[in-house]
Structures are given as structure tokens and as C-alpha cells.
Amino acid sequence: MIKRDGFIKLGLVALFAIACIVFFLFYYPYHLFFKEQMQLFLFTSDYSLSYLYKPAALSCYLGDFFTQFFYLRGGGPVVISFTLCLEWLLISYVLKKTGTEKNALLYAFFPIVAEWILHCGLSYSLSSTVSLLLSLVFFVGYTWINKRWLAIFLAILLQPLLYMLTGSGLFVFNLLLLFYEYGHKGKFKEVGYLFLLVGFILPLLFRSSYLLTFEQAFFYPHKGILAFSPSFLLMLTVWGMSFYKIRNFTSDIRYVPFVIVFQLILLGGGIYWGANFSREKILSLDSEAYFGNWGRVLHLANTYKINNTTASYYTNLALARHGALPDHLLEYYQPASEGLFLPVNPAASPLTILFSNEVFFYLGDMNMSQHSAMLGMIFSPNNRSSRLIKRLAEINLINGEKEAARKYLRMLEPTLFHRSWALKRIALLEADTLQTASNKWLSERRGLLVNRDILRKGDNYPVSLELLVESNPGNKMALDYLLCYHLLNKNMAEFVQLFDRYAKGRMSIMPRIYSEALLIWLFNAKASEKEVQQYGISPDVIRDFANYTRIYEKDKGEMKLLQESYGKSYWFYFHFANMETK
Numbered sequence: 001m002i003k004r005d006g007f008i009k010l011g012l013v014a015l016f017a018i019a020c021i022v023f024f025l026f027y028y029p030y031h032l033f034f035k036e037q038m039q040l041f042l043f044t045s046d047y048s049l050s051y052l053y054k055p056a057a058l059s060c061y062l063g064d065f066f067t068q069f070f071y072l073r074g075g076g077p078v079v080i081s082f083t084l085c086l087e088w089l090l091i092s093y094v095l096k097k098t099g100t101e102k103n104a105l106l107y108a109f110f111p112i113v114a115e116w117i118l119h120c121g122l123s124y125s126l127s128s129t130v131s132l133l134l135s136l137v138f139f140v141g142y143t144w145i146n147k148r149w150l151a152i153f154l155a156i157l158l159q160p161l162l163y164m165l166t167g168s169g170l171f172v173f174n175l176l177l178l179f180y181e182y183g184h185k186g187k188f189k190e191v192g193y194l195f196l197l198v199g200f201i202l203p204l205l206f207r208s209s210y211l212l213t214f215e216q217a218f219f220y221p222h223k224g225i226l227a228f229s230p231s232f233l234l235m236l237t238v239w240g241m242s243f244y245k246i247r248n249f250t251s252d253i254r255y256v257p258f259v260i261v262f263q264l265i266l267l268g269g270g271i272y273w274g275a276n277f278s279r280e281k282i283l284s285l286d287s288e289a290y291f292g293n294w295g296r297v298l299h300l301a302n303t304y305k306i307n308n309t310t311a312s313y314y315t316n317l318a319l320a321r322h323g324a325l326p327d328h329l330l331e332y333y334q335p336a337s338e339g340l341f342l343p344v345n346p347a348a349s350p351l352t353i354l355f356s357n358e359v360f361f362y363l364g365d366m367n368m369s370q371h372s373a374m375l376g377m378i379f380s381p382n383n384r385s386s387r388l389i390k391r392l393a394e395i396n397l398i399n400g401e402k403e404a405a406r407k408y409l410r411m412l413e414p415t416l417f418h419r420s421w422a423l424k425r426i427a428l429l430e431a432d433t434l435q436t437a438s439n440k441w442l443s444e445r446r447g448l449l450v451n452r453d454i455l456r457k458g459d460n461y462p463v464s465l466e467l468l469v470e471s472n473p474g475n476k477m478a479l480d481y482l483l484c485y486h487l488l489n490k491n492m493a494e495f496v497q498l499f500d501r502y503a504k505g506r507m508s509i510m511p512r513i514y515s516e517a518l519l520i521w522l523f524n525a526k527a528s529e530k531e532v533q534q535y536g537i538s539p540d541v542i543r544d545f546a547n548y549t550r551i552y553e554k555d556k557g558e559m560k561l562l563q564e565s566y567g568k569s570y571w572f573y574f575h576f577a578n579m580e581t582k
Contacts, residue, residue, distance in 0.1 A: 009105050013088065016109075017081045020116065024077035028275060030283035031122060032076030037290065037387035038380050041068045042414045054210055055203075056131055056167025056221040063127025063221070071417045080119055083129050088112045090136040091234060097143050098179050100241040102251035107237050109263055114229040117270035122279075125381075127221040132230055135169035138162060139176045152191050159195070163202045167220040172231050174199045179238050281306060285314040286355060290387060294318045301332065310355060312339030316484075317359055325480040326511035329488075330568050334577070337488045340481055341461050344372065350379040357391060363478050364448025365464050370395045386418055393425060398445045402429055448475055461485060462494070469502050479503065487517055490574060496521045504535065515541045516570035523549070545571065 024032060041047075041064050051057040066083070070076035091108035100107065111132075118124040138158075145151035155177060163170045178192030203217035212220065222228060240246050249255070281304050288296040297318035301311065315332050316339055319325040333339070342348070342356045357372035370392065377388045393408035406429055412422035428439060450471040454463070462485060468478035479502055486495040495517055503514070515537045522532055523545075532542070548562065548571050555561050559576050566572045 012105065013085050016088070016112075017085050020081040020084060021074075021077040023271075024080055024119075025074055028120060028277075028280055029073070029076065030280055030287045031120065032070040032080075033287045034122065034283050035125070036067055036070035036076070037287075038385050039064055039067055039382070040384040040386045040389060040411070040415070041065060042411070043416070044414050047414075052164075054212070054220060055163055055206060055217075056127065056165065056169070058165040059131035059134055059167060059169065060127045060221050062134075063125055063130045066130075067126050068416055079126070083126070083133065084112050084115055087115065087129065087133050087136065087230075090133065090140065091237075093140060094136060094176060094234075095238065095241060097140075098176070098238050098241065100250075103253075103256060103259075106256060106259055107241065107250060110237055110266075111230040111233040113263060113267045113270060114233050116267060117274040118227065118229065120271060120275035123223050124227060125221065125223070128223075128227050129230075131166045131169040131221055132172060132234075134166045135162075135172040135176075138166075139173050139180075142173075142177065143180065155195065156198070159198050159202060160206075163199075163206065168218060168222055168228070168231075170199050170202065172234070175235055176238065179235075179242060182242065278306070278308070282308060282310050282314075282351075285311060289314050289317065289358060294321045298322070305332075307333040307335075309335045309338050310342065310352070313342050313355065313359070316340055317362065320477045320480060321362065323476060325477070326484060326513045329484055329513055330570065330573055334488055334573075337461070337485045339488065340485055341459075343459065344375065345459075350376075353379050354385075354388075357388075359481075360464075361391065361395070363465070363481060364445070364450070364468055364472070364475060366395050366399050366449060367453065368464060386412065386415065390418065390421065393422070394445075397425060397428065397442065398449065400446075405429060448472055448478075466498075473502065473506075483514065487513065487570065492517065492521050510536060510538075512538075512541060513570045516545065517574075519545045520571065520574060544569075548572075 048061065051061045054060065066079045069079050088105070088108055091111055092105040095104040095108055115129060118128075142151050142155055145154070155173075159170065162173055166173070174192070174195040177195055181192045206212075207214065207217040210217070210220075219225075219227070241250070250259075281300070284300055285297050288294075288300065295318075297314055301315040301318065304311065312333055312335060316325060316329070319328055341359060342352050344353055344356050348356075353372070354376040357369045357376060360366075360369035360372060373388050373391045373395065377383055377385055377392075380388065389408050389411055393405050393412065396402075396405035396408065406426070409422045409426050409429070412418045413426070415422075428442065448468065450467045452471070453467065462482065465478050465482035465485065468475050469482060472478075482498060483495060483503065486492075486498065499514065499518070507514075515535070518535050518537060519532075519542065522535075544566075548566050548569070551562055552571075552575070562572055
């Protein structure tokens with residue numbers, strides 16, 4: 001019977017582990033990828049010692065150490081599944097030690113539900129989970145000491161160390177100690193209250209040394225009050241089980257199915273509430289772009305079809321990387337020019353600021369890309385991001401700033417998963433291929449650089465694009481972005497002027513959207529047939545324009561009559577698109 005119960009419990013834990021891995025691997029992987037990109041874990045003594053500058057040193061170190069495995073596809077789900085299963089088993093053991101004789105594993109699952117839900121957010125770090133895990137481990141060690149006076153004496157001596165290693169996990173340890181001593185006929189319960197007092201005083205004493213605010217001193221390593229949810233549910237469960245009637249009620253096997261259903265409802269409802277699947281879609285586009293999978297970006301964009309500014313930004317970038325931006329521009333949601341350049345202003349989110357450097361990098365504007373990457377670094381957690389360090393290294397490689405590039409690459413060298421990437425680029429520096437331009441990627445990137453620069457505002461995108469096109473007339477991506485920028489803003493005069501200057505007579509095949517826009521301008525300007533012919537517009541486009549104009553004028557601009565046949569045309573966009581963004 002005992003073996004049978006053991007196998008059932010192990011089966012439940014294994015089933016949970018599989019469910020957790022499946023969820024984070026197939027339904028929610030990109031949040032985990034992003035968390036890894038926003039940290040930089042180094043295998044150096046100085047970096048390791050830097051964790052001592054804040055409380056919860058061991059929790060944060062272990063949390064960040066395991067977070068780096070989120071880089072691997074499947075690494076994050078396995079790490080989260082393993083830590084949650086370990087926490088589940090430890091809580092089950094704690095419940096047994098504090099008086100829960102039956103179904104401890106079942107009721108230990110309540111805090112795990114909260115952990116799962118919290119890991120669906122971007123702000124909840126693995127360090128918070130590790131902090132709770134360590135407090136449970138220390139408490140288990142406390143219960144293993146048979147002599148109560150010795151255990152309490154050691155716990156008193158270790159209070160500062162527990163705060164230094166686990167941060168707010170100290171409060172969990174002290175509360176568990178109090179409940180545990182109550183379970184031993186209250187012999188040392190007064191000492192338990194003393195521990196609570198010490199746990200409150202210690203953060204105040206260490207606050208100035210750690211340079212923390214009052215809130216941070218008590219919360220660290222948690223970010224926000226919701227991060228205490230697993231600890232709160234743990235304490236609530238332990239406290240509830242301390243009452244005989246509740247303990248007797250919960251031990252009845254007849255109520256187990258109801259508890260399991262209730263927990264599953266909590267988990268499902270919590271995921272529905274706590275998981276941001278819309279943001280997961282945005283992060284999927286971002287991560288696939290970061291990995292260079294542009295075809296995958298377009299596939300996901302066609303699958304999602306979401307009206308979101310950032311989604312449009314990455315979709316347009318992927319189209320441009322395939323040289324097809326003007327050909328498919330209006331097949332996707334376009335929030336005016338914000339779908340080309342993400343606005344960076346005081347109202348912008350940290351994610352927007354982080355993403356904003358991508359377009360400048362691929363256009364060839366390294367100064368703007370570096371500016372945006374620096375801003376992204378400032379607004380990233382702990383101001384260290386492996387992704388942005390890699391981008392800054394690439395920018396300086398392209399600019400020929402060898403020492404700056406070497407600095408960033410040396411920062412990546414003592415990492416686990418970015419080391420090989422850094423070593424390859426360090427080899428470029430050492431071989432002096434920046435001068436010989438023998439590296440294809442590097443020579444192509446450097447070929448897009450501007451040959452002159454001027455003072456300009458950070459959001460003056462047309463000036464940036466004109467500089468790129470003037471420096472390299474073959475920069476098709478910059479030219480398409482420049483022309484599409486004015487088209488999306490319905491600035492026809494600027495579009496025609498720039499088209500005449502940079503594109504007229506130079507395109508073997510003119511994208512249809514340019515022809516459609518030119519016809520609007522030529523029609524309003526009452527251009528002659530000869531002037532129209534100079535642009536080489538296809539007769540089919542001219543015929544469609546005449547038909548569109550006839551329907552538009554006949555039905556007084558009735559949108560529904562035009563949408564079926566011309567909904568993806570620039571004429572339809574020009575007449576009916578509004579400038580609202582989402």
C-alpha cells in the first residue's frame with residue numbers, strides 16, 4: 001500500500017512536470033527567451049562577488065545561473081518544471097512536519113499554482129522561486145536537528161546569513177519555524193515570535209549597507225507584492241492545516257477529487273488571467289527576428305493577423321529583409337508610419353525602447369541603432385542584457401571601432417551560450433578583417449553606412465533615410481522605407497518629390513503601390529498623358545485606377561463597395577485609412 005501511494009504521488013509529479021514543459025515549450029516559449037536576453041550571466045569572480053552587494057545573493061545567483069538556460073529551445077520549460085516540482089515536494093514535506101498527516105502532496109500544490117501563473121509574466125524572475133526554495137531547504141534542515149534548543153540557537157545565529165542568502169525568504173523561514181514550534185505543543189512558541197521580530201529588524205539594519213529603499217529591503221529579490229503569492233498561499237495552507245477540524249476534513253479521501261478540480265480551475269483561470277498571449281505573439285516575432293528567422297517572422301505574422309503597432313514593425317522589417325516591403329505593405333495592418341519606426345518618447349514602454357534599434361541596424365544607420373540600443377540597456381533589468389551587448393558589439397564592428405567592439409565582445413566571452421559567437425568576432429578583430437573587408441557580412445553591412453552625418457532629432461526619420469539613400473543609392477531597403485514612410489502618412493507631395501529624385505527611371509519593375517500613389521498625384525495635378533508615360537506605369541494599373549475612380553465618384557465614396565476589389569490598394573488606404581494606432 002505504501003509503495004502504491006508512493007508510485008501514485010510520483011506519477012502525479014511526473015504528470016505535472018510534463019504538463020508544465022508542454023505549456024512553456026509549445027504555448028509560451030518566447031517569454032522565456034526574452035528573459036534570457038535581458039540578462040548577462042558571466043563566469044567571472046568579479047561578477048559572482050557583485051551579488052553580495054544586494055541581499056538574496058545566493059537566490060539571485062542561482063536564479064540567474066539557471067535563467068541563462070532559457071536560451072535553449074526547451075531549456076526554460078525544463079528548468080521551470082524542475083524547480084516547481086522540487087518546490088512541490090519540499091512543501092509537501094513541510095506540511096507533514098507541521099502536522100498534515102494525509103494528502104500533504106495535494107495541498108502543497110496550491111503555492112505551485114501561483115508559481116506557474118507568475119512565471120507567465122516578464123517581471124517575475126527565477127530568483128524569486130529560488131528564494132522560496134532555499135527558505136524551504138533551510139527549514140527542512142532545521143527540522144532535522146533533534147535537539148530543539150540547538151536548532152533554535154543555530155537559527156538565531158543564522159538570521160543575518162539567511163537574509164543575505166535568501167532576502168525575503170527569511171520571513172518564510174521564520175513563519176514556518178513559528179508554526180513548527182506551535183506543533184510541538186508550543187514549547188518554544190515565544191521564540192518563534194522573537195524570530196518574527198528579528199526578521200523585521202534585519203532588513204532595516206541592512207538597508208543602508210545595501211543601498212535599498214524601505215520597500216526593496218523587505219521585498220528583495222521580489223519585484224512587487226504579487227511575487228509573495230506563493231509564500232502567502234504556503235503560509236495560509238500551513239496555518240489552515242494547524243487546526244484539527246480542517247486537518248481532519250482534508251484527510252477525507254472523498255474530497256480529494258473536488259480539491260483537484262478546484263486546483264485545476266485555479267490554474268486554468270490563473271493562466272487565462274496572468275498569461276499575456278497577445279504579448280507572447282509580439283515576443284515571438286521579436287525573438288524570431290533576433291535569431292534571424294525572417295521567413296518565420298512572416299509566417300507568424302500571416303498566422304496571427306493582429307492589429308498591433310509592434311507586430312506591424314516586425315512584419316515590415318521582415319518584408320524589407322526579403323526586398324518585398326512595397327509589394328505587400330498594405331496586406332497587413334499599418335498604423336501610419338509607426339509601423340515602420342517605433343516611437344521612443346517618455347510614454348514609450350521599455351519593450352518599445354528595446355525593439356526600436358532593430359530597424360536602424362538593418363537600414364544601416366548605426367548611430368541611431370547605437371543610440372536606441374543604449375537606451376534599451378538603460379531600461380533593461382539590472383542594465384545588463386546579452387542581446388543588447390551583442391548588438392553594440394556588431395555596431396562597433398561595422399563602424400570600425402575596434403577597441404569598443406573588443407570591449408563588448410570580451411564581456412560576452414565568459415558566458416556559456418554567447419561565448420562562441422563572441423570568439424568568432426574576436427577572431428575578425430585579431431585578423432584585421434575590418435580593413436580588408438574579406439568578411440561578406442561585414443562588408444555588406446559597412447556598405448550601407450552613411451558617408452556624412454548631420455545634427456538631427458532622434459525622431460526625424462525622413463532625414464535619416466535620405467542620408468542613407470544619398471550615401472548608397474543601392475540601399476533598396478532605405479529607399480523603400482523612405483517612400484513608404486510618406487505614403488503611410490499620406491504625404492503625397494514629399495513622396496512624389498523623393499520618388500522623382502531617387503527612383504524615377506531606375507526601377508526595372510515598379511512596385512504597384514508606387515504606381516497607385518503616383519496616379520493619385522498625377523490625376524490631381526491634371527497631368528498630361530505624356531507626363532504619365534514618363535513614369536512607366538503599367539496599363540493594367542491605369543485601367544484599375546479609372547475603374548476605382550468611377551465607382552468612388554458614382555457611389556459617393558461608399559467604402560463597402562470598393563473594399564472587396566480594392567481593399568489592399570493604396571487608393572483605398574488613401575481614402576479610408578485612419579491614423580489610429582494600437
